[in-house]
Amino acid sequence: xxxxxxxxxxxxxxxxxxxxxxxxxxxxxxxxxxxxxxxxxxxxxxxxxxxxxxxxxxxxxxxxxxxxxxxxxxxxxxxxxxxxxxxxxxxxxxxxxxxxxxxxxxxxxxxxxx
Amino acid sequence: xxxxxxxxxxxxxxxxxxxxxxxxxxxxxxxxxxxxxxxxxxxxxxxxxxxxxxxxxxxxxxxxxxxxxxxxxxxxxxxxxxxxxxxxxxxxxxxxxxxxxxxxxxxxxxxxx
Numbered sequence: 331x332x333x334x335x336x337x338x339x340x341x342x343x344x345x346x347x348x349x350x351x352x353x354x355x356x357x358x359x360x361x362x363x364x365x366x367x368x369x370x371x372x373x374x375x376x377x378x379x380x381x382x383x384x385x386x387x388x389x390x391x392x393x394x395x396x397x398x399x400x401x402x403x404x405x406x407x408x409x410x411x412x413x414x415x416x417x418x419x420x421x422x423x424x425x426x427x428x429x430x431x432x433x434x435x436x437x438x439x440x441x442x443x444x
Numbered sequence: 445x446x447x448x449x450x451x452x453x454x455x456x457x458x459x460x461x462x463x464x465x466x467x468x469x470x471x472x473x474x475x476x477x478x479x480x481x482x483x484x485x486x487x488x489x490x491x492x493x494x495x496x497x498x499x500x501x502x503x504x505x506x507x508x509x510x511x512x513x514x515x516x517x518x519x520x521x522x523x524x525x526x527x528x529x530x531x532x533x534x535x536x537x538x539x540x541x542x543x544x545x546x547x548x549x550x551x552x553x554x555x556x557x
Contacts, residue, residue, distance in 0.1 A: 331503070339484075364545065372550075372551075375548070432546055433489075433503075
């Protein structure tokens, strides 16, 4: 089955700096890569996703890049703000839909230092 | 539009007791899932249901059973709870045909003593 590795487990950055979280996956058939943000005591919520037919996607201060050859993808957050503090999960899925579930990385605790 | 609703939100069980976590979605989604979340382990898939009438094991199915009651509802049952099942449980759903986006419920905090 799919295996997703996520690094680092904890990331501390100064407010206003950029943050980068990296994930690798093992199943070359995976074609959907979402990122979820989970605030303390809350549910994970989708913040951005990318499909294997594109290499990069941006949404305001966040962006995701995908390298299919190397089987890795990354989340980039620019101009970090205190509300960006949370746990971020990457995930990977194969097939045409979510019917076989997502395999998640173990999460990155992002800390924004004032 | 409530999205994905799961109950109960908090539960304490004694070892050996049984209980059922209920989940319902009002987004007309085909696929539903149960995940558990433990510190340092991320989100692990317990069972999923690709469509009404089907269920399949995920990564960590031992000790659990599920029922896809209809298109809206997907329940998770612990027949004989063990302390190792202390966790936060998330139900989720996705449309699955046109989009892979998974939407989570608010979570159920379960403690087995």
